[in-house]
Amino acid sequence: MLKPTKYLNLELSVINVSAEILKVLRANQSMKYDEVLSYLCETICDDVRYVFLPSINFLFLLGKLDYHVISDSLEYIETNDI
Template identity: 35%
Template sequence: MLAPDKHTNIKYSLIYVSGIVLKTVQNNGIIRYDELLNTTIKQTGNQAKDVFQFALSFLYLNNKILYNQKLDSITTTE
């Protein structure tokens, strides 16, 4: 569920991690998957690993990012 409740740590929520991922991709233009994961973990903490894949899926399904399989990298759609 996307809506937070009283037990949700906002720092590790899907929306927050998605925002960090999108901002990082926008600032870099194109970024390798492993670099993006490491950058996200540095900014939010080790628990972000659990949400990282969901954040990428969320952004991809909302047409905010694209994945380049040959380069194993992510870029924005804009």
């Protein structure tokens, strides 16, 4: 999914969906999992459901967000990276 091909819809790439997730979480700092998913379905398309979890995993591995199990929410982690 990270390596593009000529058949890849760039709107549904992991990088683009991750950028949209960061954009919405920066504005709200913390949101429920379902709220983020429904926002992305409205702004991009319903097929974003297939790329949503890999995008969350990608951002978690980069240290940009945290998942809270009890509240089922995603939290943006602000870092001082350049």
